[in-house]
Amino acid sequence: MADLDVFGWAADETGCGYYRIALPMQGLTGLGHRVAHSMKMPSEARDNPATVIVGQRVCKPEPSKLWQLLAKQGRRLVYEIDDDLWNIDASSPVAHEYFARPEIRANLQRNIEAATAVTVTTEPLAERVAPWNPNVHIVPNAIPDWLLDHQPQQRGDGVLTIGWGGSATHQMDFDQAADQLRRFLARNPGTEMHCIGNDYATWMRIPQDRARFTPWVRNVEDFLRAIDYHVGIAPLRPHLFNQAKSALKALEAGALGIPIVASAVRPYEDYVQHGVTGFLVRRDHEWAQHLRALVNDSDLREAMGQAAREQARQHTITQTAPLWEKAILG
Template identity: 75%
Template structure:
């Protein structure tokens, strides 16, 4: 197999850029390919006809013009997208208004159409994208291999830490769980909620003495090392946008040996093994019941965490890199 020369064109430096460009490039490098990535495309990449370009949700006017020009010159372009950008909820106003703009939607469609292939995270997202390009490769999200062996620095003073980390785009999801979490924390004073990235603890009016907030950290690797929960939570509203999301939060928690309590919505229904690696919540009262069960039984938390770690071993970047390689070669 010929070595590839691949440039990953990131849309951002947040989790999306890490999980869908930086980490895949690392995986391809481990397979012996030449890779580089960045927010800006160097002239050397534009001038080299042998470099394959993986472009992350290219849709702004300037980058779209460049993408179309490269396609017209016969360059091999792989379009990468990991969210249903056509169905963003209004509770994320900035993203909703941006991706609702007609010119942005037109750019998304045109840029997908001229790509040699498209990579996505899930089958529901593939179904959406196939209307513009039939050559869609489902490459699920993966975690770095080192995470499987990392031991989170959990509290050992008798306080149970429930945790979540992410961006400020989950208002509709925390609407699903806010009341139940407040009630659980109120009734269990030896518990705390640790949120990383966006302060949903304050947003949900969690008692200050039972809330801990860590602002965004400089890198995803550092974010993963900041996770110190005994139990992870993954609320998700049954919304059309969320049907195309992946189970990444459950994979991260499992890789760290942390059981997860997650909404029984498609991404988690397809991944979480209910009662084995965590709990799936179908009715509101099950949030409290699941958290109480895990709080009361440290041995069960350890056992579920071990099962979650075994499952997550199948979802590391070394396991996923061949899928990226196939998508780019195909």
């Protein structure tokens, strides 16, 4: 392995690892930097004092020991975190229990304090970590440039697909919209629901002949290619954890030319242009109202999808890479 300018130390190989480590490293490569990324730190990165280490939510005991050692050596360390891990809801029991452990919370704080800089996705998250490290850089999520030219493989038989994709950590969000979505599908026979990653359609008791399910797609780019909705949905409960999230679902859908119907919670309020790139839901009955408008009007879907795609052009990794460069390399 050649001498590295930057090593991205990923916490996982799924969505967070892709959007906050792998894709940013790709962006830095485009700017001429020598980079690598992995969940395991190679000796070439660990032992080279010139290599900047970007560590994603480092908090487990052994990685934390290494992080603290590197900090004592005067290494440039950038702590990357994209969720409010201090306010995970109990409806995600595994993550809630893990990040509530006193030793894990202590490691999070110490490792943030030891970092040269911190990168986050949103302003609320910056406010969360700033007391431990004032050198916080807000670097919004971005999408790969190729997505803007990808055409989703939508059904063309007259059935309109309402879609969502994500992990099994969104029960509290679907609690907000389940009744309205179930009624909408029951009253609009020319529609179906497609869930990717976690089968919330079955959880909402939507009939099997009105729903499709694609199991968890580990590779993010394969997941993006699996999106085939005509209309995307993004329910989000107004919870403290969610206030710090990004509008990634709206950004992904928009890059594919798909309008979104999303909860009017901060991430989407800050991104979705109501009536232009999608709709924001402020009252329960508006789920059906906005979905019906898009399902029944192909011209509106097309216009909103085009506007959403134009908006997404400002949020590619090529556009965002200079922000990563400034945060990581100073």
